Amino acid sequence: MNDLALKKSTVLTKNDIDNLLRQFGGKNQGYIEIVDVEKNRQTIDKYPLIKDIALSIKDTQQDKLFNKSTY
Amino acid sequence: MKLPERIIKTCLGFLFTKKITRFVFFKFHGYFNQHKISLLGAFILPFLVLFLSLFIKLDKNRKNLIKQKLKYFYPHVTRPVVTPSNCVRIVLQSIYLALFNTTTTSQAQISYEQRKTWRKIKHSLRILRLVDKKLVRAFKRLWLFAKTNPSAESYQRISKAEIWNNRILKIAFFTILIFAVAVFVTVPFSIEAQAVFISLLLIVAYSLRRVEGQMATITMITLAVTTSTRYLWWRYTDTLNWDDPVALALGIGLLLAESYAWLVLILGFFQTINPLKRKPLPLNEDTSTxxxxxxxxxxxxxxxxxxxxxxxxxxxxxxxxxxxxxxxxxxxxxxxxxxxxxxxxxxxxxxxxxxxxxxxxxxxxxxxxxxxxxxxxxxxxxxxxxxxxxxxxxxxxxxxxxxxxxxxxxxxxxxxxxxxxxxxxxxxxxxxxxxxxxxxxxxxxxxxxxxxxxxxxxxxxxxxxxxxxxxxxxxxxxxxxxxxxxxxxxxxxxxxxxxxxTDSLSAHVGQRIRWARGMAQIFRLDNPLFGKGLNIAQRLCYLNAMLHFLSGIPRIVFLTAPLALIYFNAQIIYAPFVAIFLYIVPTLLQVKITNSRIQGKYRYSFWGEVYESVLAWYILKPTTVALINPNKGKFNVTEKGGLNDTDHYDWTISRPYIILLLINVIGMTYGVFRLFFGDTSQIGVLIISMLWASYNVIILGAAVAVAAEAKQVRSSHRIKANFPAAIRLANGHTIKVKITDYSDNGVGLETEHSHLCRVNDKVELLMSRGFKQYSFATYICNTRDKQLGLTLRDLDLEKQKAFIQCTFSRADAWLDWQENFKHDKPSYSFSNVFYTSLRGFKNLIFHAPNELRPVIVFVSQVLYFVASLLPKKPTKAFKPS
Amino acid sequence: MKKIFVKGIKGGTGTTSVVANLACALRKSHETVYVIDLDPKSDIGLHLGLAWDHLLGWSDYADFASASEQFHQDNDGVTFLPYGSGSNTKSSFKDIINHCQQLHDSDDAWFLFDCPAHINALEYPLDPEDIFLEVINCDAICHSLMYKQLNFLKQSGSSWQHYFLTNRFNSASELESDLLQLWQSELPLFAPLYINKDEAIMEATAFRNVAINCAPYSVANDDFETLAGWLVSRANNNES
Missing domain, CATH: 3.90.550.10 (Spore Coat Polysaccharide Biosynthesis Protein SpsA; Chain A)
Known part of the structure; x- marks a missing residue:
C-alpha cells in the first residue's frame, strides 16, 4: 500500500528540486520555493473582484487555517 | 587493307600457307589493337607462337591451362603483358616463387589456420584473465581480512591511543618514517634486485586497482611515490654521462624536465588525495533573515x-x-x-x-x-x-x-x-x-x-x-x-x-595563454610561496597550479628527447639498456595506473599529454616573459559566441605540432636506417628511443587532429536533457512526453507511444518550473515515430523568461555532467588516442594546401607503384580445369 | 477505513469525473475502493459502466441491508452504489455514511463519496481523519466562493481535513495562471496539486469509462495518480 504514497507522478509535478536534493541534500534539506510576491500583488490589482475580496479579508483579519500538515 | 599490309601479306604468302598468313595477321591485329602491344612486338609474337607450336602442342585447352597457371602464379601482372614494369614484376615474382614456399592453400585452409591461431590467442588471454581475476580476488580477500580481522581491534586501539597526542612521539614517528622511505629510495639495487622489487610493486598495484576504498588509493599512491622517487634518485646519481659534454647538456635538460614531472606528480597526489565533496548547507526557513x-x-x-x-x-x-x-x-x-x-x-x-x-x-x-x-x-x-x-x-x-x-x-x-x-x-x-x-x-x-x-x-x-x-x-x-x-x-x-x-582552437589557446601569463604574474608580484597569511598546504596547492602552466618547456623536452639519441647518438640516459628498461617502464606503468585510479572519471589516460602538447608551444613564451617581467604583455579577451562556418584546417595554430611531428617522423625513419646499417652496440637503447619517438608521434598526431576545425552548423546550441513535460494537441488531448533536448527557441521530445502528429501541427507545450506550469504555443517542425521537434512561436518577453525558467534554469539541468563517463581504462583510452592520431594524419593530407597537393599525389602514386612491383603471394586455390 | 468526500464548490466543476478517475487510480494500486453516490443526479454509474436505464440506488430503499443489493462492480474492481431515483424518502445520506462502516472488509478500504454541490460540508458527519475535497475551477467566482467557504469553516470550527482541489486547469489562460499562482501561495487549505484540463476526461465518459483507462498516456492519468498518491500519504499521516 505504501508504494503509492512514495510514488510520484512523473508528469508536470515532478520537481527538479527533488532531483537536486535527492543527489546532494537528502530529505532534511530545506529548499524554499520563493513566492513571487510582486506577481501576486499585480494579480490582485489587475482584477477588481479579487481586489475587493483581498481588501475585505484584510479588514476582517482572517487567520490562516492550516491542516495538520499541509504538504 | 592498306598498302604496307598488302605488301607484307604477299611476302608472307610466299613462305607460308594462306591459313598461317591469315593466322599471323589475325593475331597481329589482336595484339596491336586489343592488347596494345607495340608494332614490332605485335608482329613478332605470332611467329614466336608458331615457333613454339612446333614443339608444344598448343591446342585450345592446353593454352587455357597455361594461361590460367600463369595468371595464378603471377597475379599482379597487368595487361598488356609486355611492358618494362611487368618484366620487373615477372622477374621478382619468379625469384620469390623459387625461393619461398608458397603453399597454395585454399581459402578454407587459410581461414582454418587463422581460426587456429585466433583460438590459441584467445585461450592464452583467457588464462591471463583467470590469473588476473584470481590475483585480484586474493588481494581483495586479504584486504578485507586485514580490515575486518578481530585482531584489528588491537590495531584500532593502538591507532586511537592517547600516545599520538604526544607531540614528541609524533615527530619521532614521522622522522623514522621519512628515514625509512629515504633508505628505500636511495639504496642502490643490482639489476636483478631492482627487477624483483619492481615486479612485486607492480603486482600489488595491479591487483589493487579493482579494490575500492580510500585505503587502497593511499597504498597505490605510496607505491607510486616510492617508485618514482627511486627512479629520480637513480637518474640523478647513476645516469649522467660526465664525459660527453653534449650528452651531459641534453641529459641534464631531460633530467630537469623529469624532475618537474615528478614534482607535479607528488603535488598532484597531495592535492587530490581526499577531495572534500562539500555538501550544501540549508538556509534559515525565515526568508526575512x-x-x-x-x-x-x-x-x-x-x-x-x-x-x-x-x-x-x-x-x-x-x-x-x-x-x-x-x-x-x-x-x-x-x-x-x-x-x-x-x-x-x-x-x-x-x-x-x-x-x-x-x-x-x-x-x-x-x-x-x-x-x-x-x-x-x-x-x-x-x-x-x-x-x-x-x-x-x-x-x-x-x-x-x-x-x-x-x-x-x-x-x-x-x-x-x-x-x-x-x-x-x-x-x-x-x-x-x-x-x-x-x-x-x-x-x-x-x-x-x-x-x-x-x-x-x-x-x-x-x-x-x-x-x-x-x-x-x-x-x-x-x-x-x-x-x-x-x-x-x-x-x-x-x-x-x-x-x-571556447569557439575555436585559437580562441582556446588564447584563453590558456592569458591564464598562464596571469599565474606567472601572480608568482612574480604576490608569490604564494612567501608572504604571510597562508599555511603550507595552501602554498603547495598554489605552487601546483602555477607549475601546471609551466609545462611548456618540459613537454617540448619530452617530445624531442628521444631524438637526441637518434640524431646525435648522445647518451642522455647513461645506463645499460636493461637498467633503463627496468627503471623507466615500471615507473611509468605504476604512475599511469595510479593516476588512472585517482583521475579515472575526470580525465582519461593519455589525453593529458595531448592537451599539454597542444598548449606547450604557446604558453612557453608568455610564461617566461611574465616570469621575467610581469608587467609586459597585453591582455586579450576571450571571444564567446562566434560561428565557424566552414570546415577548415587551422595551419597557423598547428604549425608547431607539425614541425615537431616532422622532426619525430624523420627521426624515426633515420632510426630505422641506423638499425639496419648502423653499429649494433647501441641497438637496445636505439629501440627504446624509437618506441618513445613513436609514442610522441601518436600524441602529436592527435594534437594535429585537433586543429581541423569542424563546421558549426547550428547558430543556437542544442542541449541534451531528460525531464518530463506534456503537450496538448489542438483537439484537447494531452500526451505525456519527455524532453530530450532544448535550445533557446525549441525543444525535442519523445513520447511513450507512437503519436499521430504531423509537421506544422500547432501544439501547446506544457512545462513546469517547480509547482508552476507554463504553456507555450509551438508548432511541430519535424517528426519521427516516437519523437517530435517543436519550435516556439509568438515568444514575447514573458514567454521567453518562462521558457528559460523551465529549461536552462532547472535546478537539475547540469547534474549529469559526469554521469555518462565510465571509469578510465588506460588501454582503451590509448587506442582512442591512437585512432585520433590516425585521423590527424588523414586530416593533414586531406586539408593540405593546394600547392602541396601534386606533391602528395605524386608521392602516393610512387609508393603505390613500388608496392605493386613487389611479389605477391598467390592466394586462390589452383584448380586445373 | 478512509473516507474521502468530494464536492464541487458550485455545480459543474467536474466533481463526478474526479471521483470516478480517483477511484480507478486507487484501484490500480490494488486498494479496495468503494464509491458511494450521494448526488441526486446519480451519474457516477455512467462513469463506471452502469447501464443507463438502471434507475435503482440506495435512495430507493429504507434500510441499508436491502440498499446494499445495489452495489455494483465495474471492470476495474471498483465497487459502487448509485444514488437511485430517491423514491424512498426515509433514506438519508447520513445513515448511508454511518452504515458503510459496517461493511465487513471496511478496515483498509477507501470510501469515496460523490457529494452534491448544494449541501455544505458542515452537514456531513465528519471525523477528524476524514478528508473533504472541494473541487474548484480556476476562475474568479470560485475565488470568491472559496473565501466565503473559509469564513464559514472558521466560524463553525471544522475538525476534518478540508482542501480545495483545482480541476480543469488550463495554463494557457492568463487568468487561470494568475489565480493559481495566487492561490498556491496565499490561500489556506489549498491542495498542492491540480488536475489539468484534458479532453480525455470528457471523452472517456462518452465511452462509459474513465480517462485512466481510455488515455493511459495522457496527463490526466498522471494527475489522478498523483492525487491518489497524495491522498494515501495524507491518510497515512492521519493514522500515525
Whole structure:
C-alpha cells in the first residue's frame, strides 16, 4: 500500500528540486520555493473582484487555517 | 587493307600457307589493337607462337591451362603483358616463387589456420584473465581480512591511543618514517634486485586497482611515490654521462624536465588525495533573515543573444525579489543592452573608461551597489534557479567564508570535443580541474576564484581593496589576497550554471595563454610561496597550479628527447639498456595506473599529454616573459559566441605540432636506417628511443587532429536533457512526453507511444518550473515515430523568461555532467588516442594546401607503384580445369 | 477505513469525473475502493459502466441491508452504489455514511463519496481523519466562493481535513495562471496539486469509462495518480 504514497507522478509535478536534493541534500534539506510576491500583488490589482475580496479579508483579519500538515 | 599490309601479306604468302598468313595477321591485329602491344612486338609474337607450336602442342585447352597457371602464379601482372614494369614484376615474382614456399592453400585452409591461431590467442588471454581475476580476488580477500580481522581491534586501539597526542612521539614517528622511505629510495639495487622489487610493486598495484576504498588509493599512491622517487634518485646519481659534454647538456635538460614531472606528480597526489565533496548547507526557513545579493553580469563585446538567457535566468533565481539585484555591467556601452535591461527590469551599469577590463568594471560597479554579497556570472554562464540557495548557506554558517565557487560546466563542445567529435564521450579538459582538483583544493582550504559562477562576500572584497587589477587573471589573485587576509574559501562541486566553451582552437589557446601569463604574474608580484597569511598546504596547492602552466618547456623536452639519441647518438640516459628498461617502464606503468585510479572519471589516460602538447608551444613564451617581467604583455579577451562556418584546417595554430611531428617522423625513419646499417652496440637503447619517438608521434598526431576545425552548423546550441513535460494537441488531448533536448527557441521530445502528429501541427507545450506550469504555443517542425521537434512561436518577453525558467534554469539541468563517463581504462583510452592520431594524419593530407597537393599525389602514386612491383603471394586455390 | 468526500464548490466543476478517475487510480494500486453516490443526479454509474436505464440506488430503499443489493462492480474492481431515483424518502445520506462502516472488509478500504454541490460540508458527519475535497475551477467566482467557504469553516470550527482541489486547469489562460499562482501561495487549505484540463476526461465518459483507462498516456492519468498518491500519504499521516 505504501508504494503509492512514495510514488510520484512523473508528469508536470515532478520537481527538479527533488532531483537536486535527492543527489546532494537528502530529505532534511530545506529548499524554499520563493513566492513571487510582486506577481501576486499585480494579480490582485489587475482584477477588481479579487481586489475587493483581498481588501475585505484584510479588514476582517482572517487567520490562516492550516491542516495538520499541509504538504 | 592498306598498302604496307598488302605488301607484307604477299611476302608472307610466299613462305607460308594462306591459313598461317591469315593466322599471323589475325593475331597481329589482336595484339596491336586489343592488347596494345607495340608494332614490332605485335608482329613478332605470332611467329614466336608458331615457333613454339612446333614443339608444344598448343591446342585450345592446353593454352587455357597455361594461361590460367600463369595468371595464378603471377597475379599482379597487368595487361598488356609486355611492358618494362611487368618484366620487373615477372622477374621478382619468379625469384620469390623459387625461393619461398608458397603453399597454395585454399581459402578454407587459410581461414582454418587463422581460426587456429585466433583460438590459441584467445585461450592464452583467457588464462591471463583467470590469473588476473584470481590475483585480484586474493588481494581483495586479504584486504578485507586485514580490515575486518578481530585482531584489528588491537590495531584500532593502538591507532586511537592517547600516545599520538604526544607531540614528541609524533615527530619521532614521522622522522623514522621519512628515514625509512629515504633508505628505500636511495639504496642502490643490482639489476636483478631492482627487477624483483619492481615486479612485486607492480603486482600489488595491479591487483589493487579493482579494490575500492580510500585505503587502497593511499597504498597505490605510496607505491607510486616510492617508485618514482627511486627512479629520480637513480637518474640523478647513476645516469649522467660526465664525459660527453653534449650528452651531459641534453641529459641534464631531460633530467630537469623529469624532475618537474615528478614534482607535479607528488603535488598532484597531495592535492587530490581526499577531495572534500562539500555538501550544501540549508538556509534559515525565515526568508526575512536572508542577506541581499547583487548579481554582476560583466560584458564587453558579446552579442545580446548570448547575454539574454543569462540575465533572464538570473532573474528567476529562487531568492526573495527584494533582496536580489541584477546588474549588467556593459563595458561596450551598447544601447540595445540598455534597452533590454530596461525592458526586463534589471540594472544597467557603465563607466566612463575601460581600465583593467573585467576587474575594473566590477570595482566600479561595487561603488554604486550595496548588496552584502556579490555573485558573478560571465555573460554566457546561465545560472540554475537553485544557485543561491545551494551556495549561500556556507556564508551564513561561517563568517570567515568569503567565497563560494561552483564548477564551470559547458553545454557546448570545446574545440577538442568538436573537432575530434567526442563531445560527451570522454571527459573534457575542464573536467579534471572542476571535478577533482578544485575539490581537492577545497580539502586544504585552497580553493581559488575562477571568475564566474561564484559568490563573494562584499566586506571581504572591500577589505582587500576590491578586485585585484595587477594581473590578467584577476580572479585567482583576488582569492589569494582574501586568503592572506585570513578568510576561507569554499567549493561546492555541483554545477549550478553552464556556459559556452571556447569557439575555436585559437580562441582556446588564447584563453590558456592569458591564464598562464596571469599565474606567472601572480608568482612574480604576490608569490604564494612567501608572504604571510597562508599555511603550507595552501602554498603547495598554489605552487601546483602555477607549475601546471609551466609545462611548456618540459613537454617540448619530452617530445624531442628521444631524438637526441637518434640524431646525435648522445647518451642522455647513461645506463645499460636493461637498467633503463627496468627503471623507466615500471615507473611509468605504476604512475599511469595510479593516476588512472585517482583521475579515472575526470580525465582519461593519455589525453593529458595531448592537451599539454597542444598548449606547450604557446604558453612557453608568455610564461617566461611574465616570469621575467610581469608587467609586459597585453591582455586579450576571450571571444564567446562566434560561428565557424566552414570546415577548415587551422595551419597557423598547428604549425608547431607539425614541425615537431616532422622532426619525430624523420627521426624515426633515420632510426630505422641506423638499425639496419648502423653499429649494433647501441641497438637496445636505439629501440627504446624509437618506441618513445613513436609514442610522441601518436600524441602529436592527435594534437594535429585537433586543429581541423569542424563546421558549426547550428547558430543556437542544442542541449541534451531528460525531464518530463506534456503537450496538448489542438483537439484537447494531452500526451505525456519527455524532453530530450532544448535550445533557446525549441525543444525535442519523445513520447511513450507512437503519436499521430504531423509537421506544422500547432501544439501547446506544457512545462513546469517547480509547482508552476507554463504553456507555450509551438508548432511541430519535424517528426519521427516516437519523437517530435517543436519550435516556439509568438515568444514575447514573458514567454521567453518562462521558457528559460523551465529549461536552462532547472535546478537539475547540469547534474549529469559526469554521469555518462565510465571509469578510465588506460588501454582503451590509448587506442582512442591512437585512432585520433590516425585521423590527424588523414586530416593533414586531406586539408593540405593546394600547392602541396601534386606533391602528395605524386608521392602516393610512387609508393603505390613500388608496392605493386613487389611479389605477391598467390592466394586462390589452383584448380586445373 | 478512509473516507474521502468530494464536492464541487458550485455545480459543474467536474466533481463526478474526479471521483470516478480517483477511484480507478486507487484501484490500480490494488486498494479496495468503494464509491458511494450521494448526488441526486446519480451519474457516477455512467462513469463506471452502469447501464443507463438502471434507475435503482440506495435512495430507493429504507434500510441499508436491502440498499446494499445495489452495489455494483465495474471492470476495474471498483465497487459502487448509485444514488437511485430517491423514491424512498426515509433514506438519508447520513445513515448511508454511518452504515458503510459496517461493511465487513471496511478496515483498509477507501470510501469515496460523490457529494452534491448544494449541501455544505458542515452537514456531513465528519471525523477528524476524514478528508473533504472541494473541487474548484480556476476562475474568479470560485475565488470568491472559496473565501466565503473559509469564513464559514472558521466560524463553525471544522475538525476534518478540508482542501480545495483545482480541476480543469488550463495554463494557457492568463487568468487561470494568475489565480493559481495566487492561490498556491496565499490561500489556506489549498491542495498542492491540480488536475489539468484534458479532453480525455470528457471523452472517456462518452465511452462509459474513465480517462485512466481510455488515455493511459495522457496527463490526466498522471494527475489522478498523483492525487491518489497524495491522498494515501495524507491518510497515512492521519493514522500515525
Amino acid at each position: 536572508w542577506p541581499t545579493v547583487d548579481i554582476y553580469i560583466p560584458t564587453y563585446n558579446e552579442p545580446l543573444s548570448v547575454v539574454k538567457p543569462t540575465t533572464i535566468a538570473a532573474q528567476s533565481i529562487d531568492w526573495p525579489a527584494d533582496k536580489l539585484n541584477i546588474y549588467i555591467l556593459d563595458d561596450g556601452k551598447r544601447p540595445e543592452f540598455a534597452e533590454f535591461a530596461r525592458q526586463i527590469g534589471v540594472g544597467y551599469l557603465t563607466r566612463s573608461d575601460n581600465n583593467h577590463a573585467k576587474a575594473g568594471n566590477m570595482n566600479q560597479a561595487m561603488k554604486v551597489t550595496q548588496g552584502e554579497y556579490i555573485a558573478i556570472f560571465d555573460c554566457d554562464h546561465i545560472p540554475a534557479r537553485s544557485f543561491l540557495q545551494m551556495t549561500m548557506g556556507q556564508f551564513l554558517n561561517d563568517s570567515k567564508v568569503c567565497l563560494v565557487q561552483t564548477p564551470h560546466h559547458f553545454f557546448s563542445a570545446d574545440p577538442f570535443e568538436r573537432n575530434l567529435k567526442n563531445h560527451r564521450k570522454i571527459p573534457n579538459e575542464n573536467m579534471l580541474f572542476y571535478g577533482l582538483i578544485q575539490d581537492g583544493n577545497d580539502m586544504w582550504d585552497a580553493t581559488f576564484f575562477c571568475g564566474s559562477c561564484a559568490v563573494l562576500r562584499r566586506s571581504a572584497l572591500e577589505e582587500i581593496g576590491g578586485f585585484a587589477v595587477e594581473t590578467v587573471t584577476e580572479d585567482a589573485h583576488t582569492a589569494l589576497r582574501m586568503q592572506r587576509a585570513g578568510y576561507k574559501t569554499t567549493y561546492i562541486n555541483i554545477p549550478q550554471a553552464a556556459g559556452l566553451a
